[in-house]
Amino acid sequence: MTKSQFTVHFWGVRGSIPTPGQSTIRYGGNTSCIEMRCHGKRLIFDAGTGIRVLGDHLLKEMPLEAYIFFTHTHWDHIQGFPFFTPAFVKGNTFHIHGKVSIAGDTIESCLSKQMLDPNFPVPLGIMGSTKHFYTLDFGETIDIGNGVTVETAKLNHPGDAMGYRVSWNQEVVVYATDTEHYPDRLDENLVHLARNADFLIMDCTYTDEEYWSKTSPKIGWGHSTWQEGVKVAKAAQVKHLVIFHHDPAHDDDFLDKVGEELQATFSNGMMAREGMVLAVAPTED
Ligand SMILES: [Zn+2]
Numbered sequence: 051m052t053k054s055q056f057t058v059h060f061w062g063v064r065g066s067i068p069t070p071g072q073s074t075i076r077y078g079g080n081t082s083c084i085e086m087r088c089h090g091k092r093l094i095f096d097a098g099t100g101i102r103v104l105g106d107h108l109l110k111e112m113p114l115e116a117y118i119f120f121t122h123t124h125w126d127h128i129q130g131f132p133f134f135t136p137a138f139v140k141g142n143t144f145h146i147h148g149k150v151s152i153a154g155d156t157i158e159s160c161l162s163k164q165m166l167d168p169n170f171p172v173p174l175g176i177m178g179s180t181k182h183f184y185t186l187d188f189g190e191t192i193d194i195g196n197g198v199t200v201e202t203a204k205l206n207h208p209g210d211a212m213g214y215r216v217s218w219n220q221e222v223v224v225y226a227t228d229t230e231h232y233p234d235r236l237d238e239n240l241v242h243l244a245r246n247a248d249f250l251i252m253d254c255t256y257t258d259e260e261y262w263s264k265t266s267p268k269i270g271w272g273h274s275t276w277q278e279g280v281k282v283a284k285a286a287q288v289k290h291l292v293i294f295h296h297d298p299a300h301d302d303d304f305l306d307k308v309g310e311e312l313q314a315t316f317s318n319g320m321m322a323r324e325g326m327v328l329a330v331a332p333t334e335d
């Protein structure tokens with residue numbers, strides 16, 4: 051049996067809004083949430099509705115200590131947090147990281163505001179876990195212990211978003227959502243963040259055809275295309291590209307087709323699916 055000291059679990063891979071239903075069963079309908087288990091550390095990226103499902107699994111592993119990183123605070127990245135059951139349980143500890151919003155709100159303030167009346171019945175303060183909040187700047191690298199480091203970069207998104215590069219023992223996973231490519235050049239911040247990564251998980255919401263559509267273009271909406279993802283993956287010489295933040299309008303059959311075209315262009319490309327687990331640094335048991 052293969053046991054890895056660095057794994058990536060996909061709990062929510064959908065962008066913008068949850069999409070439950072028969073046509074999205076295979077890729078999943080929950081919004082962004084990724085868990086990385088890395089050399090004894092547990093890292094969680096974003097708290098879309100996928101974090102509710104993760105929380106239910108974690109109830110068996112309490113008391114918990116986890117490091118939560120937010121890319122930004124658009125709904126699809128925070129809306130699951132009030133339903134993350136372990137956060138309500140005394141004895142659990144969460145180190146919560148995020149950037150300051152353009153308006154000057156810290157991540158603590160943003161999470162608090164979404165739970166205030168009339169948006170939610172109970173406030174953030176009712177959560178019984180111990181929560182430490184940290185503000186991150188673009189370009190910063192932090193060490194969370196056990197040799198695990200997390201580097202940040204600015205992504206191109208309305209109100210900005212923060213990309214993350216997680217490194218341990220020469221193994222690297224990059225989580226880059228939400229972000230839009232530039233029309234005339236590659237995003238240097240993103241290419242630098244993703245350099246030589248084992249896995250680049252990237253916002254590739256659209257196809258080029260949709261992005262440049264004459265009737266309904268997506269230019270300036272803050273998201274990239276899978277074809278642009280391939281360009282970044284090649285420029286940064288990443289080993290694997292994971293297509294992430296699927297458009298709510300893309301059903302399973304559509305995503306199958308994207309996956310086939312991706313494979314033909316970049317053989318180490320793959321589509322993110324809810325429930326998927328990647329082993330970054332496998333070691334034989
Ligand atoms: Zn999003």
Ligand SMILES: [Zn+2]
Nearest residue numbers: 122124207228
């Ligand atoms: Zn966003």
